[in-house]
Amino acid sequence: MASPSTAATPKAVVRPAGRYAVYVAAVPLRAPQGPAQALMSAGYSLGLWELQHFMVLLRPDPARTQASLVFDFQPRDPEDVLAAFSVLSRSKIPGVVLRRTPRRIPDRRSWFVGLSGGDAADAAERFSEQWPTDLVVGEHDCRHYTNGLVEVLTGEKRVLDSLRSAANEAAPCIF
Numbered sequence: 001m002a003s004p005s006t007a008a009t010p011k012a013v014v015r016p017a018g019r020y021a022v023y024v025a026a027v028p029l030r031a032p033q034g035p036a037q038a039l040m041s042a043g044y045s046l047g048l049w050e051l052q053h054f055m056v057l058l059r060p061d062p063a064r065t066q067a068s069l070v071f072d073f074q075p076r077d078p079e080d081v082l083a084a085f086s087v088l089s090r091s092k093i094p095g096v097v098l099r100r101t102p103r104r105i106p107d108r109r110s111w112f113v114g115l116s117g118g119d120a121a122d123a124a125e126r127f128s129e130q131w132p133t134d135l136v137v138g139e140h141d142c143r144h145y146t147n148g149l150v151e152v153l154t155g156e157k158r159v160l161d162s163l164r165s166a167a168n169e170a171a172p173c174i175f
Helices: 004-008 035-045 081-089 120-130 142-154 159-168
Strands: 020-028 052-060 069-075 093-100 110-116
Touching: 020 120, 020 142, 020 159, 052 120, 052 142, 069 120, 069 142, 081 093, 093 120, 110 142, 110 159, 120 142, 142 159
Parallel strands: none
Antiparallel strands: 020 052, 020 110, 052 069, 069 093
């Protein structure tokens, strides 16, 4: 039988030091002002996966002082009209891998996909440095980058297929 002092003492949750929570987030695709931008916003509002931009977020253990990081791959100038035509014709356009510090992790369309070790930011940097930056929508775009980076960080393959299946089954976002 436990003594009163041990029974009343809550057990601390043990979290491995230096772990990062890995999230995938979806945001509206950017496009030139006007009808193209309105179409992208409508597609995002309707939850159409083909009209969303995906990125990977890393959140360190909350007890640590490091900031969260966002990694994504997008056209160098997503609001350029020529980029929009290149997207429609599925031709190569110059892309760029971005690393940013977000103000917060979105509470909508953000899914926790796993944990990564303490070197997650370094692993994401190495992955990003080796990522070819010629972007071809449907062949080498933000979806491929997100799937590849999540696989490096967590070992989960084709994470966007899993998330899409869950969304089609009306599963809520996890955050």
